[in-house]
Amino acid sequence: MQGWRTQKRVFATIATGPVLWLLLFFIIPLAVLWAYSFGRNVGLTEIEISGTFANYAKAIEPLYLQIFGKSIAVAALTTFICLIVGFPVALAITFATPKYKPWLLLGIMLPFWTNLLIRTYALMAVLRTEGYANQSLGSLWQLSSNARVVLGLQPLDAFEPLHLLYNNFAVVLGLVYVHLPFMVLPLYAALDRLDRSLIEASLDLGAGHFRTLLTIVAPLAAPGIISGVVITFVPALGAYLTPDLLGGTDSQMIANVIERQFKRANDWPFGSALSFMLMYATFIMIAWQAQRERKLMRTGTGIGPDVGVRA
């Protein structure tokens, strides 16, 4: 590490490109978006930046507040399911033999690298009325119906395909499907660093596996759990594609409303205000994570002597 003054010309050569690009094509566009959120439509294409708060007032109307609340609820539910489903997987990867570990990790990471659109589309093919899920259920139904006939009972009624697509269930399932790796990877990173003798001690002293998990493993892995939660919650909250393709008319999330303001309703100032509210929500989450992490760092790795006494 050296001061920039020692080699001003070298520093300038290196720094100009990235800093200028970031300023020009990231900071300025966001600043323009921010300015638009205080503007209003004048005529069809003209937008006047008048410093009005009308767009934010509109954004906290019950209709939009409800969509915001719903997005947060859907993202929270997604995060919770990912945590429940992902934790045992992360645990299994942590304690896997060196032979299987890289393959399990790759198995979790590979879908993460597959196109989001394609994964969502693959789920559509599974869930739709004549999709694989209904097809399999249908043949199971047929089988049990045949079995009943063999046993001399009345056959079952014809199979009614379930409506699995275009509803809130599909959205949450899709979000879990897409975001599961986001949860498993940080959990694994935290569990892998964990001191195993503590778990062994807990088991030796008579705590069951479940109790050990709750009182020893979970507090120790707290930083990983927190970062997994944030890394899952943030993109789930801003998800556009999943609710758009898998959701019905009542499962719109905040990103869909933003898209509509720009592509159809043509109310750019209002869309900008909604975008910034989504960004503020994101930043609050990240700030919360940073603050929790600092707190955990201060008290050691989350398991101080006080935790030991309580356990």
Add this chain to the structure above:
Amino acid sequence: MMRRLRPAIAPLDYTRRWSMRLWVGLVMFFLYAPLVALMVFSFNDSRRNIVWRGFTTKYYDKVMHNDMLMEALGNSLTIAFFTTIISLVLGGLAAVMLWRFRFPWKTAVEGAMALPIVVPEICFGVAMLIFFAQIGWPTDMPWPFSLGAITIAHVTFCFPFVAMVVRSRLASFNREEEEAAKDLGASEWQAFRDVLLPHMKPGLIAGALLAFTMSLDDFVITFFTSGPNTITFPVKVYSMVRFSVTPEVNAASTLLIVLTVIMTSVALYFQNRMAQSGKGPA
């Protein structure tokens, strides 16, 4: 009989418990079954996409002869190519800047550099839409230049990732090597080209593949920056998917999956090599 020969399950052998195995197996099934079904049924000789009616590659043929889809794929690859080159230069420079220098506002610059990674895609997408509309970015340019707006947007969210990967590689660099080169008479540029750059190379390769896949895969941001003449592959597939589930889309998706898996495997290979060479003597 066989059971007795195997050693008992140790308390921490979580992977040898059948409940854990079942759980991991179910999760893997959940993650892969839809994708495998999609790929398998792209070879199915039936429009209905459900019942297996025999092997065919005719949908791949159809995809290959779908001019709009192929044009979109060409656009996507062109954008990904230019995005990779620009991101590599900017990301590499940013990594060297943050690794080597102390300067005022460094924390702010570092934070701003991480921002494109955390800002929701939709917000960045609409910001780019407004930005290009505001500055009056010309939309009627000839072909490769017409992709400029999308490329700029892609570079902005790709180069911070490249910078991250390259910076972690630079952490294992021994500054004495560079000093030795300069003592022996190398200029600043020569020391960079002959000493620092070769050390950065695995990081740059991994970063390049990362940028290429991210650019190729992006839908949301492209959706807001693409015009009628600059459709990319994911945007085109999106418009097809909206209507129905068809074998053509399955075939097109399979092609993209295979392309990404190859790119990712190569990237992981280089990252692995990087990790291993990082452990050895510098």
